[in-house]
Amino acid sequence: MIEEIELDAEDRMQKSIEALKDDLSKVRTGRAHASVLDPVTVEYYGSEVPLYQVANLTVPDARTITIKPYEKDMIPKIERAIHNADLGLNPTASSDVVRVPMPELTEERRKELAKHVRQMGEGTRVAIRNVRRDANQDLKKLEKDGDAGEDEVRRAEKEIQELTDRYIAEVDAILDAKEADLMEV
Numbered sequence: 001m002i003e004e005i006e007l008d009a010e011d012r013m014q015k016s017i018e019a020l021k022d023d024l025s026k027v028r029t030g031r032a033h034a035s036v037l038d039p040v041t042v043e044y045y046g047s048e049v050p051l052y053q054v055a056n057l058t059v060p061d062a063r064t065i066t067i068k069p070y071e072k073d074m075i076p077k078i079e080r081a082i083h084n085a086d087l088g089l090n091p092t093a094s095s096d097v098v099r100v101p102m103p104e105l106t107e108e109r110r111k112e113l114a115k116h117v118r119q120m121g122e123g124t125r126v127a128i129r130n131v132r133r134d135a136n137q138d139l140k141k142l143e144k145d146g147d148a149g150e151d152e153v154r155r156a157e158k159e160i161q162e163l164t165d166r167y168i169a170e171v172d173a174i175l176d177a178k179e180a181d182l183m184e185v
Contacts, residue, residue, distance in 0.1 A: 002139065002148055002156045009135040009160055013128050013167040020124040020171060024178050027113055027120075034059055036089075037067075037100070042074065042081045051078065055098075067091075067098040105182075114179050121175040125168055132164040 025035050034057040041048040051057070055069040055078060069075055075093050082091045082100060091100045105113070139156050142148040148156075 005138045012131045016127040040085045063102050065100040124171050128167050135160045
């Protein structure tokens with residue numbers, strides 16, 4: 001039973017890390033990355049669909065995203081959808097592709113993004129600590145119900161604390177790397 005609690009805690013902590021990585025991948029660092037356009041939806045035959053379902057997105061260089069729609073008549077719709085998504089991007093259309101140049105980030109904007117990244121990291125740390133709290137409560141309940149001895153519960157609490165420390169250190173490392181990436185000119 002104790003092993004199940006420890007495995008569940010580790011699994012939930014790992015999912016928190018994965019969610020942080022996913023969220024951080026959407027933070028723009030000044031380099032072109034196709035995931036920047038993930039929130040963009042385009043009207044396609046009467047329904048809103050994600051951009052990647054109606055076009056091929058490529059990153060030919062560090063400052064440009066190229067969008068090649070599967071149907072040429074989608075070009076104006078794609079351009080309008082990117083404008084309406086309010087991402088601060090200005091697409092330009094040519095005969096068969098839409099190019100989205102990535103603007104340089106100002107130092108002020110970089111600092112704002114770094115602050116936002118730190119807030120995301122703090123949210124992940126809180127989630128990890130909540131997992132620790134839940135696991136410790138489950139362990140106390142086992143002890144109270146007589147399903148586990150006091151020594152076993154103390155050992156398990158120590159292991160969960162070590163797990164928590166390890167995952168929080170991983171969050172810190174991820175945040176440091178992302179902040180360095182953001183501040184890189």
